[in-house]
Amino acid sequence: MTLDIQKIRADFPVLDQQVNGSPLIYFDNAATTQKPKSVIDALSHYYASDNANIHRGIHALAERATTAFELTRTKIKEFINAPSSDQIILTAGTTGSINLVAQTFGRANFSKGDKILISNLEHHSNIVPWQMIAEEKGAVIEVIPVDERGVLDLEAYRNLLDTSVKLVAVNHVSNAIGTINPIAEMIQLAHVHGAKVMIDGAQSIAHLDIDVQALDIDFFAFSAHKLFGPTGVGVLYGKRELLESMPPYQGGGEMIKEVSFDGTTYNELPYKFEAGTPNIADVIAFSAAIDYVNALSKEALFTQELALLAYATEQLSTIPGLRIIGTAPEKIAVISFVMDGIHPQDLGVLLDKFGIAIRTGHHCVQPLMKRFELPGTCRASFAFYNTFEEIDLFVKALRRSINMLQ
Amino acid sequence: MAQSIQETQEELIEEFGLFDDWADKYEYLIDLGKKLPSLSDDLKTEENVIKGCQSRVWLHAEKQGDQIVFEADSEAVIVKGLISMLIRVLSNHTAEEIMKADLYFIDQFGMSQHLAQTRSNGLLSMVKQMKNYALAFSAK
Structure with missing residues (x-):
């Protein structure tokens, strides 16, 4: 074609x-991609015709808004070939997704002396959240070096991997210089040592085919606005057993099952991680961006x-x-x-x-x-x-x- | 008697008014940047760096008699051209004159829209820092 x-x-x-x-x-x-007219129209159509708060309403508008919102989740699932829609957590952006993993998975799993491996290619968004939780937990951050071409040193990576590594957090593609990292091989190596892998897909989502199952990715994060969609929408994909074992992140509406003053039980995936009214309009408009790319x-x-x-x-x-x-x-x-x-x-x-x-x-x-x-x-x-x-x-x-x- | 801050601003507005083309204006600005003497290395300290600029900008001030004299430098030549104009307008004036100065010339260049946002934050940081120096000297 x-x-x-x-x-x-x-x-x-x-x-x-x-x-x-x-x-x-x-x-x-x-930095950000431009938006096709279909995305802009979807945004304006939502506010002009369907605007309602989602999930709890029983009236027609709430029903339409909820259906459209959840349809985007399904389209995201298909776009990255996730096994199930409830493993698609909607966030504010890649940064929000990475912070979520740092504050939940990290808080539950890192302890003193554990290692987090990142690379010299990382965006500050894939450095600072790890520094924050590492400092809190006494974990250590180690850095995979890059060579003169901007290619990760895989030999050094192999040497850094051992059983004290709890997480490898690397970008799929470097935002500054465009390097595509060999994440399939890196994930395989990490898994041999029992480490989980978080892939920052902000720069790959619009430019490479992503199959989270084929790549055996534990966590994958990206932003809608780099895939021709609206700003303020991000995605976190995670393996089911990991997401289920992670404590909730922010507390509030949507993320609860039952609240009493004696205690609260939390909602199921994905809602456990989606406290408060989400960015409904932009999530719904994101659907049009996915359709646009799929149609070409x-x-x-x-x-x-x-x-x-x-x-x-x-x-x-x-x-x-x-x-x-x-x-x-x-x-x-x-x-x-x-x-x-x-x-x-x-x-x-x-x-x-x-x-x-x-x-x-x-x-x-x-x-x-x-x-x-x-x-x-x-x-x-x-x-x-x-x-x-x-x-x-x-x-x-x-x-x-x-x-x-x- | 030296000319006032307002007179220098009028002079700059007139100089830039001679150019119709943006490229000519920028070439003049670049030229001003190149002509501004570099700051000596011992004054390019962390202390003298102005935050909020995409390129590093250093500003040094000292009092000579009752007047304040500014020296500055930048890694980027266009920014250096802008600094050169600020120095021409504000240097060799008293602390009180500098603190009171209304720098309207920036808006009249037909460059302010271009220097808006991120870049003019740098420019505004420079003006603010120059006024801070004046305030500090007047308190002494």
Whole structure:
């Protein structure tokens, strides 16, 4: 299946605009993806027609809202091939999902001297929640190193694994440099030593096929907004026996079975972990994003993105003094780069004047920037709606910006 | 007598008014950044770093007579150009003049929308820090 990119672009209203007098070129997809019109319409339709609080109401609106809400859960289950919908916990985002696991699984399972393995590629969201619970429990965090290309050192990983490792928490894909980590192999190795594995899928969910059962993942987290859905919705998948054994996280409505002043019994999965009124509208609209991706061929989307990556890498390599950071053989469509003698922020400011949105800075991975001895990078990240012409315009604007700054 | 803070702002607005094109404005700003003398390494201390900027910015102030003199530096040249303008406007004035100064020139550049949010937080942090120095010196 070949994609009709112009037809696809017409589905994303935000792309059709001028920024600072030039057509918008949106290359900040790793930060958040744009939304198809069907998602925007679903959001507005929900508030215009169905708005009601879910699960407890007996009236028609509550019924419709509940059905639509739970339908999203089913679609998520199918999207990542989870065995059952009640293993899909809806959260506020990837960060919320990771904190949930740290505060429940971590609180119940970590003790003094236990090890948590993370990697040098992690986003702060997959570092800080572990530091917080490790400090509380006296557990120790150890870090899997990366090489010059930004590839995890699997030999070092093997050496770090032993029976004191309770959890391995790594990202599937690096947000800053695009490396795809060999999670199948890493999970298998962790399981040999009895360690559980939490995969931060924030950057892989829109760019790789995810099958949580085939990969034997214990916990998988991602955000809807990086999969063309609304902000404020996240997913936590967990294996049933793990989720059932974990204590609840936040207390409140929805998560209880019975409350008395003598004590409370908790609801079943997934509601045990979903205290309070959830983000109903955005969860329902997320359904439209999943439908959108499913209606196109995932393989065709990924092929388009990799072609953009290859072309951009080739074009950027022709600029003297430009260095690409992150040259792993397996990457998604993310390019981080630095320019000799020019601060990334200056390039970001000037590219914005050309209507081009990239990200500059440390990308919430300060330890990785330290590893490469850089204050930050410029990062261009693509989605299937980006075009080769946009890359040409970007490279042209980049050359002009460099000339202005040198 | 040295010119007032308001006069310098008017002068800058006039200088930038000469450019129609954004690229020319930015080239001028970059040029200002390049011309601002670098801060010596012993003044690039953690203490002098202004928080809230995407690039590191250092600001140093000292009192000469009844006037405050600012020196500053940044890793990013556009930010350095902005600092250069702030120094031109605020340096060599008394603490009271600096504290009272209404810096309207930033809004009149046709750059304020561009420097909004994350980046101007850096710019606003710089102004705030300069005024803090003035306050600290006036208390002495």
